[in-house]
């Protein structure tokens with residue numbers, strides 16, 4: 001991957017996150033008032049594309065928005081982060097939407113409308129060409145798995161590495177998809193679900209990651225929140241601890257920031273350990289600010305702490 005300097009192509013979801021601040025979730029048949037309503041750009045595909053673009057790497061987002069008012073807002077947000085939207089398609093119906101009821105306890109109740117993310121996808125010749133000439137392709141699981149698998153097949157046929165962030169739908173990965181993945185990146189919960197193995201100690205995490213390796217991916221990168229991250233390959237295990245931060249403000253999007261920054265660093269020629277350190281630094285900035293896309297760091301913010 002170190003020699004590939006083609007652009008990063010992210011294929012994935014775009015969501016409008018409608019965040020309602022409420023005292024409690026309404027009972028059936030009840031109407032309550034919300035203290036506030038905010039709309040934020042989100043979706044794992046959009047967040048990861050924005051993260052890579054804000055780090056200064058040429059990044060395309062292949063995705064779908066709906067024909068509603070949120071579509072324009074989402075496009076404007078992504079453009080302001082520097083994401084190339086030449087392959088962002090507009091389809092009928094609503095954009096992907098997450099309605100988040102945020103309660104004072106910190107608990108969230110969320111309703112997701114898949115919308116455009118779950119609409120029919122067609123990978124036209126122009127999109128296929130962009131995948132084949134990419135430095136790497138980055139996927140998540142908030143669009144249909146069969147689309148991800150089709151993208152991965154095109155990428156693999158051209159020798160382009162495929163990175164799958166396991167976040168999104170909670171379903172097993174098919175035996176035909178796993179061998180198409182170069183780097184699979186779950187967090188510890190996703191790792192436990194994918195393998196059916198415990199992930200409560202570092203030894204357990206490593207054993208579960210090694211089990212995934214047997215199904216095809218060349219590397220498994222596990223995100224472990226305040227415990228950092230663990231990278232497992234056939235012959236090595238690399239652990240990088242999280243950076244201590246003064247105050248954790250909001251961890252939303254930290255995983256997206258980490259995965260995208262790791263891939264950017266590899267594309268720029270870093271070795272895997274350096275790429276983990278770079279991603280850890282990026283994520284440590286992200287968690288000290290509120291929001292998902294808005295909290296993603298710019299390249300300049302990392303250079304101070306990065307040789």
Ligand SMILES: Nc1ncnc2c1ncn2[C@@H]1O[C@H](COP(=O)(O)OP(=O)(O)OP(=O)(O)O)[C@@H](O)[C@H]1O
Nearest residue numbers: 187223224225226228242253254255256258280283
């Ligand atoms: N409390 C924390 N303190 C320091 N670093 C953190 C903390 N939480 C997350 N990080 C950093 O962010 C990285 C990714 O976070 P995490 O493991 O929570 O991903 P995730 O579960 O995929 O996140 P999410 O789904 O919330 O976006 C970690 O590897 C770590 O570097």
